[in-house]
Amino acid sequence: xxxxxxxRRRASEILFILVATGLAAGAVLRWTGTAAAGDxxxxxxxxxxxxPAAWWVLDGLRHRRFGSDVIALLALAGTLAVGEHLAGAVxxxxxxxxxxxxxxxxxxxxxDLGALLSMAPRVAHRRxxxxxxxxxxxxxxxxxxxxxRPGEVVPVDGQVEEGRAVLDESTLTGEPVPVEHTEGDxxxxxxxxxxxxxxxxxxxxxxxSTYAGIVRLAxxxxxxxxxxxxxxxxxxxxxxxxxxxxxxxxxxxxxxPVRAVAVLVVATPCPLILAAPIAFVSGLSRCARRxxxxxxxxxxxxxxxxxxxxxxxxxxxTAGHPVLSEVVTAPGRPDRDVLGFAASLDQVSPHVxxxxxxxxxRDRGSRLDAPSGVTEEPGKGVRGxxxxxxxxxxxxxxxxxxxxxxxxxxxxxxxxxxxxTVFVGVDGRLAGVLLLRDTVRPDAxxxxxxxxxxxxxxxxxxxxxxxxxxxxxxxxVGADAVHAGQTPEGKVEVARAETARAATVMVGDGVNDxxxxxxxxxxxxxxxxxxxxxxxxxxxxxxxxxxxxxxxTLAIARRTRSIARQSALxxxxxxxxxxxxxxxxxxxxxxGALLQEGIDxxxxxxALRALGPGRDRSPRLRGDEADLVRRLDDEHRALRPRIxxxxxxxxxxxxxDPRERDAAAGTVTGLLExxxxxxxxxxxxxxxxxxxxLGGSDPTGVMSRGHTExxxxxxxxxxxxxxxxxxxxxxxxxxxxxxxIQELYAVLRLHFAQEEENYFVLADEPGA
Numbered sequence: 001x002x003x004x005x006x007x008r009r010r011a012s013e014i015l016f017i018l019v020a021t022g023l024a025a026g027a028v029l030r031w032t033g034t035a036a037a038g039d040x041x042x043x044x045x046x047x048x049x050x051x052p053a054a055w056w057v058l059d060g061l062r063h064r065r066f067g068s069d070v071i072a073l074l075a076l077a078g079t080l081a082v083g084e085h086l087a088g089a090v091x092x093x094x095x096x097x098x099x100x101x102x103x104x105x106x107x108x109x110x111x112d113l114g115a116l117l118s119m120a121p122r123v124a125h126r127r128x129x130x131x132x133x134x135x136x137x138x139x140x141x142x143x144x145x146x147x148x149r150p151g152e153v154v155p156v157d158g159q160v161e162e163g164r165a166v167l168d169e170s171t172l173t174g175e176p177v178p179v180e181h182t183e184g185d186x187x188x189x190x191x192x193x194x195x196x197x198x199x200x201x202x203x204x205x206x207x208x209s210t211y212a213g214i215v216r217l218a219x220x221x222x223x224x225x226x227x228x229x230x231x232x233x234x235x236x237x238x239x240x241x242x243x244x245x246x247x248x249x250x251x252x253x254x255x256x257p258v259r260a261v262a263v264l265v266v267a268t269p270c271p272l273i274l275a276a277p278i279a280f281v282s283g284l285s286r287c288a289r290r291x292x293x294x295x296x297x298x299x300x301x302x303x304x305x306x307x308x309x310x311x312x313x314x315x316x317x318t319a320g321h322p323v324l325s326e327v328v329t330a331p332g333r334p335d336r337d338v339l340g341f342a343a344s345l346d347q348v349s350p351h352v353x354x355x356x357x358x359x360x361x362r363d364r365g366s367r368l369d370a371p372s373g374v375t376e377e378p379g380k381g382v383r384g385x386x387x388x389x390x391x392x393x394x395x396x397x398x399x400x401x402x403x404x405x406x407x408x409x410x411x412x413x414x415x416x417x418x419x420x421t422v423f424v425g426v427d428g429r430l431a432g433v434l435l436l437r438d439t440v441r442p443d444a445x446x447x448x449x450x451x452x453x454x455x456x457x458x459x460x461x462x463x464x465x466x467x468x469x470x471x472x473x474x475x476x477v478g479a480d481a482v483h484a485g486q487t488p489e490g491k492v493e494v495a496r497a498e499t500a501r502a503a504t505v506m507v508g509d510g511v512n513d514x515x516x517x518x519x520x521x522x523x524x525x526x527x528x529x530x531x532x533x534x535x536x537x538x539x540x541x542x543x544x545x546x547x548x549x550x551x552x553t554l555a556i557a558r559r560t561r562s563i564a565r566q567s568a569l570x571x572x573x574x575x576x577x578x579x580x581x582x583x584x585x586x587x588x589x590x591x592g593a594l595l596q597e598g599i600d601x602x603x604x605x606x607a608l609r610a611l612g613p614g615r616d617r618s619p620r621l622r623g624d625e626a627d628l629v630r631r632l633d634d635e636h637r638a639l640r641p642r643i644x645x646x647x648x649x650x651x652x653x654x655x656x657d658p659r660e661r662d663a664a665a666g667t668v669t670g671l672l673e674x675x676x677x678x679x680x681x682x683x684x685x686x687x688x689x690x691x692x693x694l695g696g697s698d699p700t701g702v703m704s705r706g707h708t709e710x711x712x713x714x715x716x717x718x719x720x721x722x723x724x725x726x727x728x729x730x731x732x733x734x735x736x737x738x739x740x741i742q743e744l745y746a747v748l749r750l751h752f753a754q755e756e757e758n759y760f761v762l763a764d765e766p767g768a
Contacts (some may be wrong), residue, residue, distance in 0.1 A: 015052060016096040020699050023089045042085035049092030050076050065475075070240055080263035084589040091265060091596075121189060124155040127199070137206045139297065142348035143370045144202040154191045156209040158200040159347065159358060166195025179634070184359035201688055203348045239572060243267040243579065250583035259587065262582035266592040266599075267575055273606040275567035282418035282610035283560030288441040291544035294554045299539035303522045304557035305503045309456045310495055310516070312354075312508040313463040313470055314420065314438060316526060317477055317547070321642065322438035325648075326412060329432040330402055338432035342393045342424045344386040348374050349393075352549065353422055354382075356436055357393075381423075389649025392425040410435075415468035428617035439450055439644065440476055440729060442636070442756045443548045448477045450551035458502070462486055462494050463517065507550060524550060560610045571603035585678070595727075626687040629759070632686055635678050636752055642671050643748050650741035654734035665721050668741065672714045675748070679707045682755075690759050703759075706751045711745040 021043035029038035053073045079088030097459065121137050127145040137155045140146065143164075145161065149153055154167065165181040169191045179188050180195075183584050186199065189209040206212055243263065251260035262270045280297035281661070287294045296299050311317060327339050337667015344360030346354035346724040348371060361368060371391070374384035394397045396407045400423075422434040448459060460481045461474040467484040474482040483494050496514045498504045506520030517523025517538045525538035526547070542549050580593055581587045614766045645667075652664040687700040693701075727733055 009648075012096070012100045016093075016100045019049055019064040019089070019092045019096045025095050026085070026089060028758060033150070037329045039083075039085045041577055042089035044089030044707055045092050046076055046080055046085065049088075049095055050080075053095060056563045063274075075261070075264040075267070078257070078264050079589060082257050082261050082589075083254070083266075083378055084258065084261055086590040088592055090590065112293040116175060121155040121216060122154040125149065126374055140202050140204055142202055142374070143372075144599070144741070146200045146202055148193045148196065149197050150193055150201050152193050152635040154187055154189050154193065154200065154347040156189050156200075156202045157186070157204040158202045159186050159355065161199040161201045163196060163198030165193065165198045165200075167191040168194045181639075184355065184362045187353045189470065195346065215425065232345060239575075242576075246579055253583075254289045254585065259394060259583060259585060262587055262589045262592050265578050265586060265589045266578035266582050266596045270616075275571060276564045278604060279560055279564035279567055280608035282608055283556055283563075286556055286611055287561075288550060289538075289543065290549055290556075291546075293541045293543060294553070294557075295539050295541075297520060301502070301525075301561055303505060303540065304561040306522055306554065307456065307502045308458045308460065308464050308498050308504040309451060309478075310460050310498060310520060311505040312491075313461060313465055313473055316507055317441060317461075317473060318438040319441050320642075322356040322420060322436040323644065324356055324434060325417075327432060327433065328413075330406065330430050337365065337426060339388065339434065340368070340422050341386050341391045341426055341431070342434060344369045345371045345374065345382055345391045348384075349376065349382050353420065353436060357422070357434060390427050393422060396421075396423040396430065397424075400427075400429045400431075401421040402430030405406055407433075415466055418469065418470070418472070420465075425549040437644070439640075440473055441547050442640070442753065444477050447548045447551050448479075450548065451554065454554045456554070458498075460494070462491050462497060464491075464505075469561070483754055488515050492519045505531050505554075511586045524553075525752055556610075563607060563610045567603045567606040570596060570606065571599055573598045574602075596709055625693075628685055628689065631755070632681065633676070636756065639674065639678065642667075642674075642754065643745060643752075646671075646741050646745040646748075650738045650745075653721070653741070654738055658728070661724075665725070668717065669721065672717065675710065676714065680712060686759070703751070703754065706747070706754070710751060713740060713747060716740045717744060 011728035022041050024555050026038040026041035026045070029035075029041060034393075042752055050073070053076055057070055072091065075091050076095075078083065079091065097353050123134050124137050124140050124144075125147040126133050126135055126140070127147060131522055134570060136506065140156050146155060148165070160183050162183065164183075165185070167179050167181065167187060169179055169188070179191075184695070186203070187203075189206075189212070212285065246259040247263040248268075250263050251257055253259075264297040275668045280300060283300055284294050285296065287300070294303070324339075329338050339357070339361050343358045343366060346357045347368060358368070369387045370387050371384040374382060376382045377394075377398065380398040381392060383390070383392045383398075385391070397403065402425075405718050407430070411421055412477055413419075414435055417435075418436075419435040419437055420438060424431050424434065432578050451459070458481075459477070459479045460483065461470060461479045462483045464486055467482070470482055471486040489561065492515045493503065495506055496519050499519070504520045504523075505524055506517050507526065508517055508522045517525060522540060523538035524540040524542065526542050526545075540553060542553070550746065578587060578592060579600065582589075582592050649668055650663045653668060655661060655664075687704065691698075691700050715736070717740050720733060720740055724730070724733050724737055
């Protein structure tokens with residue numbers, strides 16, 4: 001909290017205490033028989049409140065806002081004019097107390113954003129030829145080797161180079177369970193090392209790190225105001241002349257100014273002054289608690305109006321954790337040049353494919369050198385110098401000159417297998433292509449169904465990939481249209497065209513998505529892997545690696561807007577009813593002031609509903625059971641990449657190289673042991689909780705049968721591995737082993753997908 005906010009807070013508290021004390025003191029004096037003294041105290045309290053009320057009106061006029069505080073000021077002045085001192089003191093307490101409540105509610109709602117600012121890293125420990133030196137985090141540059149000690153905050157984004165990183169990422173993601181990262185994994189600044197020391201290779205400097213980006217986003221979000229607040233002022237501008245006309249009519253009809261003051265008293269528009277802003281700030285806070293930073297109420301309201309969803313493919317609907325499938329070299333180029341040069345350059349790249357390339361190079365024992373002069377071109381690729389050679393990684397035209405027939409053949413080969421092509425050039429000529437495999441996110445299909453349910457009417461994929469690759473994935477998630485082969489400029493044109501027809505939201509995660517995010521009605525960046533240009537230009541940044549938070553944020557936005565309108569309109573409606581009663585003489589000014597206090601409190605409490613979840617009648621797992629689901633979901637995410645390797649392991653485990661066979665057999669055996677432990681936790685802890693939530697005689701029976709099939713296949717694989725070790729030349733054993741591993745792969749993928757679709761969703765907090 002800065003000095004200005006502190007002064008404002010203290011002033012609001014002192015003013016409210018002074019007014020409340022005066023109200024109570026006047027009541028005591030009246031009760032003890034000194035009515036004149038009591039009235040004088042109440043009148044003084046009213047005068048004290050008139051001064052800030054007049055300032056609020058003038059400040060509103062200076063900012064071209066008119067209406068919200070005018071009625072309150074007129075009511076205070078009216079009570080002084082007609083001698084209704086108790087009514088004036090009650091209005092003063094209501095007005096000053098409401099302002100204090102607004103500030104406290106706003107601070108509570110922004111608390112989750114402010115928590116991000118308190119953990120900004122300050123120093124880093126850099127490894128140099130002379131040893132370890134502690135430097136300011138601002139001096140870190142990409143390529144530096146940093147030591148992260150236990151309990152320290154990761155200073156910049158990077159890749160784990162030595163050791164195993166166990167990180168508490170709750171500040172970034174909201175997830176309480178520490179996450180383990182192995183060598184080659186990308187990690188983000190702002191996470192806390194809750195394990196042993198590890199070495200980190202920096203991929204960004206401090207200004208471009210994830211945490212610095214989130215801090216900037218949090219500050220922008222705290223500074224923004226919602227257009228609904230201005231809409232509340234427009235409501236008040238309508239409400240003001242109605243109030244004045246009704247007060248004038250009551251004065252004329254009864255020939256008594258007291259009637260007019262009574263109308264003004266119950267017309268004090270605190271539901272407009274407080275309810276709408278509190279609702280939107282509460283919605284921002286709820287999004288922040290779910291790992292989503294929304295840059296102000298303006299973005300939240302525009303998100304609530306969205307009807308069309310535009311989305312990128314890679315890293316958005318795909319998992320964004322690709323693995324290297326194959327390296328194909330151009331004629332005359334050695335294999336190590338392709339992968340080694342590409343991985344060396346990608347060590348300092350935040351792109352979603354870079355981590356996979358670096359990890360694959362480390363696994364294969366390639367030597368990685370520190371790059372220099374690295375630049376990145378949106379939608380094209382990365383370029384820099386490695387060991388004195390100019391290296392380019394990205395699209396074929398960007399990487400260098402080469403045989404166009406070979407390039408087209410590689411693209412066709414990748415399209416037929418659903419792979420991603422990354423071309424590598426050395427000294428201006430194509431050296432080869434890396435083929436990577438990326439899978440659709442497990443939550444993608446469910447997210448799109450939830451988005452439809454939340455009001456999205458049209459979904460459009462906009463991607464730079466070829467139609468043959470993009471089409472099947474778009475069909476899988478149910479997209480209404482596909483624009484493939486798009487450059488960043490092309491994505492902008494699509495975003496503008498769709499925005500001209502309806503309110504749109506664009507979702508992406510890469511540098512090449514940034515222009516389109518800025519062009520759409522609302523830009524949403526998946527910023528879990530780094531603070532790229534996408535995060536900087538987007539209106540909404542999802543800081544956790546979960547696509548379903550998009551649907552949840554949309555639901556929160558629509559519920560927040562609805563609550564803001566309900567609170568404001570309900571307060572206005574009750575005030576209008578009270579105004580009519582006061583106009584006909586049924587409410588004295590003092591009674592009306594107390595009644596208006598209740599109306600204001602109801603409106604404010606209604607607005608604070610946006611801090612919590614909405615009503616949800618579907619089965620839910622709560623508390624410890626919900627935490628269990630999240631832990632098992634994390635296990636799924638960790639096991640899935642290992643399961644995806646089974647087809648390749650099935651070939652290696654029966655190959656000609658004995659060392660490769662033994663290594664593959666050990667990998668498969670370790671995976672089977674981990675899966676058995678996971679399924680045991682499912683049966684003993686998870687499935688009983690699901691059964692209680694769903695009800696019925698045996699709601700998890702089918703899934704338990706799946707566990708039985710998985711266990712049976714695992715036993716078969718173990719037996720066949722043992723048999724193949726005893727008889728390595730037996731072709732029938734090798735054939736059976738390959739078939740069993742392939743069958744286990746298919747069953748595991750289906751079983752995991754069914755659990756995630758049917759059961760894991762039970763732990764999701766309802767967003768509407």
